[in-house]
Amino acid sequence: MAVIFNKKFAQLILLVVITSLMVGVLSISAQMIRPLVFIALFLIISGLVISYRERMIYLFIIYLAFIGLIRRALIPIAGWSSFDPLLILIPIFTVILAILMFWEHKNNPHEQREKPDKLMALLFGMSCIHIINPLTLGLVASMFILIPWLWYYISFFKFNKTMIKHIMNTIELLGVIIALYGLYQSFFGLLPFEMDWVNISGYAALYLAEDTVRAIGTFPSAHEFVYFITITFSISFARMIVDRFKIIHALVSITALTAIILAGSRMVIFFICLAIFMVIVITRKRLIARVSAGVIVAIGFIILWSTFPQINPAWFGSAEPVIKHVIGGLADPLSEEQTGIGHIERVVDGAKNIYTNPFGNGIASITKAADKAETSQSMSTEIDISNMIVALGLGGIIYMVVIGITIYRSIWLIYHQRQMEHVVTLGILISTLGQWLNGGFYLTPMIVWLFVGWIHKEYMLQRGGEYAFNGD
Template sequence: MSVLIHRIQDHRVVRWTLALLVAVGGGYLLGKWSLDPSKIRLLMFGGLMLLALPLAIRNPRVLMFSLLIYLPFLGFFRRMLIPVSGWSSYDPLVVFSPVIILLMGFLWMYKTYIRRQGINKEDDTYLFKLVRWMIIIDLLQVVNPLQGSILTGFGGIMFYVVPLFWMVLGRLHMTETWLRRIYGTVCVIAVISGLYGLKQINLGFTQFEEIWIDIAGYAALIVGDGSRAFSFFTNAAEYTTFLVVAIVILWVYLLRGHVVQKLCAVLFLPLLMYCVFMQSSRTPVILTSLALAVITVMHAKSKMGRVLALIIMAGMLAGAFVWISKIESSNELIAHQVNGLANPLDDEHSTAGIHVAMFVNGMIKGITNPIGHGLGFTTLAGAKMSSSGDSSEVDLSNMMISTGVIGGLVYGLILLETLRRAFRMSHHNTTVLIVFGILIATIGAWSNGGNYSVCAIIWLSIGVLDRLTLTQGGIRQT
């Protein structure tokens, strides 16, 4: 067989004939599919793949940057196509970015482990070892029969393995300079998205957005007579978390940036903070406040300065809490937000107790079933393909449920080691201070695969952070 293949490759006429047949056949299929509106998404996926695959080989850094621009607008593109090609939960546009990252990630694994190129000892870290072990555990859990169909396990790869590959590829290809470019781009997209989100709240949704809301049955979007925004994103939670990431970046710009960055922070921080407040979700507000307080304290150069910053931030947060608790408004979104923040322990106004119970139950499920329920069990794949899917809405407890005690332990160590590295380096590195703030503001949702764009930013940042500990020192390698 190999001899025959070599002869075909060496025979110019046969080679060009086969190429012509492929071109004609492909052109025929493209022409046929272009007349079928239901194939538009598939055609777009094919076109994007043709653009992405050469970049994956020649310039993966540019490709990854492009994907980070694509992901925030994914939901908008999908909804905009509804009047033309209808709606499908199994949209190829959704899997475009994960497929590219998986191809690049598995290619790295092939080169590293199959072709035995290996990892230089001086280029390895404890965090990188943990991530590699987590990838192996996740892949083993794909075939766990407790999750039902193996398709559920394969679906789980998109939500749990892809983020880890973002870390690996960020560590391999990205630099601190590129990460700063990414953060600047995030701020630009956040401002545009925030304005569009306010338009949705105050002026209503477009026709194709209303159609999507009806199809999806998006009950979490409605708060009394009002409705949360989702802007260009796939859901309201992803939109809110993206705004939170941008707020953290701009806050660090305000503290440590140059003149233009400080000016941008002064101009756009109030807008983004208002947008987050109007999402009527308490957890992002609380975690953002915590992250900004920690960043401010970490920014101070001396112990006395940190104590003073801590006192000032505590006073500001207390004052903000008192001010918010006195707000009275007929706007349902504002009223819902105020009642939840002012009464955090009241089950009538706050869901904090429910979220804590879900986290605890998730940890217990992981302990009582130490082998795990399967990779896709706690993901959207589990909800779509399995009648027994479940989620605790916190990544650590979800890992306990999906991958059992061992997977939960490894993931917990990844969380701790990442925070330790970011904390140690954030004193003298502005980029790492941003990373540390993002990690705090999104704690509990680092591996929320449904937040496609935010999840990619978080794990790419972790990859660059791990690389910086090698090039800039400050962390003892173990």
């Protein structure tokens, strides 16, 4: 074993040296730096994928968690480009891993023939057909839709409870680091090269006031930063309730929630509250305890909501514009001064699309790909359920059924097994409702759908075991 390990390690070192020399020789032009970094990383990760296959998920999560910061840090030496090959690195390896996984599963007669959910296969097939609408943009859009669903299958066939726990640990550790960096941005502003990116890209949505830019963490967008930290909060809060090291998880939860609030996001806070309610209630063992916990938590949220108007944003110093923005939206989300009604109208308009175009507008219509074309514009409604109706028409109804089934299976597993991993997964699924798929996110949909795949696998195994035990 040591000989094999040393041989693999020596091969990896040699590959690193060769690629480093290649980058050093060829990176004379600044325009070549990003492609050359991509080539170097591709060669190195290729060697690792051959040996470690789906266990590369940890490296993929780390890479995508910092890809925004990496791309912005390259601006002073490599300039900026709307198309960056660094963004397609993990999607390429996801496709490679999926092909290898399906091939091995098909050609291994001794492997148990687990069957993923048929509705997922139907959704995947419908989306593949919609790639051709139009083809060029559809291929780009597949990175945001099909790639996360490939992780559903990789997780279903290859991940076990131990790997899922390690993934949770990885996300929680990364999340607290990135949340702290986001808090630094909230109080002290973005670094110079990050502000260069804001000005070059024209990211106007980052400005909450004339001189106040919301935190973006290490992600390509502030929106995905918030949802990654939301996943971090869901993991740490659920583990605080049902796992060991409660103080550590509590500190992570507080840090994550503070970063979310100071990032100026409001809608996600509603789903975080819903996730807190679900996790606390569902982890009680008896019915009376669940009802009591539900009532107490609901009263707590009502009292908290009633105190919002009494909070003075000036108490928070440089974060005053952000706090004012958040409190205004939470205290009266449907007022004319807020954007709540506009969000609801976009969702409703997207849902109505099923009557005007029951076959959908194609997956490109709800992603960034549409904005890159001169003849089209993104039709995103900001919520994945209505987005999928816009993209797939009647397929959006199937998507809603998949969401409902997945949440039901998570709850069923908690009731029958009460394992920490199932509780955490439910918290993630509830807190990210509406953003399981997003046409502008690179990492968080991948995380959500690998948990969905694992839950479907766990449910199948437990139901199968129960039926076998009962003789059904």
